[in-house]
Amino acid sequence: MTKLLSVTLSTLALVCASLIFSGSTQAQADQQIKTEIQKKLGTNAKVRSVTPAPVSGLYEVLVGNDIFYTDASAKYLIQGEIIELTSGKNITEQRQADLNRIKWTDLNSANAFKTVRGNGTRQLAIFSDPNCGYCKRLEKSLQQLDNVTIYTYLIPILSADSIQKAKQIWCSADPNKTYIDWMVNGVAPSGKSDCSNPLDKNLTFAKTYGITGTPTLFFTDGSRFPGAVQVTDIEKKFASLK
Template structure:
């Protein structure tokens, strides 16, 4: 009888230790559950992981980075900067999250333009009614020895879809695109051919391309907005 009680107590203590060990080994799951409960259904907590700073945890809500404490009581919005090096750790982490595989892109769904030897490659997601896209296109004219893949994603208006179809279905899509984006010549062709617009939109949704222009380089990194040509050249140089 005493032996049975002793064995039962040992088993209970062992099970308690295992459960305690698991709790200590997986605080991230507990924090995730706690924060998700507080944020509700409107925000999806993708993951929780230890942050570079002791005592803090990185919280991914969609692709946005937040930080929290071990209790999940606080949600901190801001950037972690390493003072010794001046490195913006949050910015670098965000860049990694936004990275794609270049091979995931489908060149056949893009308007292709080769200049010079075409050795440097760039993908641009663009809406024909996007003012910043038009500004970017004027800047991109300064690039040489480059292959530019332009993926049309009509996200701004129904007219964007119409123009995108007219551009794609024209005899020379690149000329029609540049005539409109740089010279303001409205596409006049019929929008009666098969287009990759739905596929481009699906790609944009999958990879979180929510604004135009968005640029991708061969290392998978993305630059949102009308990027300065100097920054594009600097990025190309870093890929050599």
């Protein structure tokens, strides 16, 4: 019995050592590919990681938040999507969604103004620039939503005038009304712009989480929708969260 136990433990030790060696070898291969890809891309693009892709012989290359693929020799850079034919699952799209996901609790509601309609049970966060045409289109569409709480985070990234308008909106007596008056009704904000505001904090958050365009929407599961999303798509997302 003692001899059998000894043999079993020895076998387990060999298996563990083999797994550690295999993992180390894979990590070295990934690093070599990453180094080679970075060398070829130069300093204009930052390669965040290189990991084996779901398809044998391919590697996922993460540049910023964008997904590419390469071969083991780092000779080719492939731009496109991997789709599993048996299930129809878009593996690249799912991976991209996971990369773009945040924790809802990372959002600080004190840095946003809040709109509540109906019972307010459904929650949505929007990063917006007051001079963004797509943001204005989205806001007009959002007027159709009911039973929702919307947190609007101003990130003035388009121009100096965006900064001025964002400050005037935040400093107004009713930021939400002033924002909607401008975005939906075309009534420009006026008044003071020298109050304490969260704009710098919002811009820092946007940079940290790769929010490079407006509008950008987030749902309570952390998923991200960029652009002027259709209300029907927002409703579908809300339905999936139940």
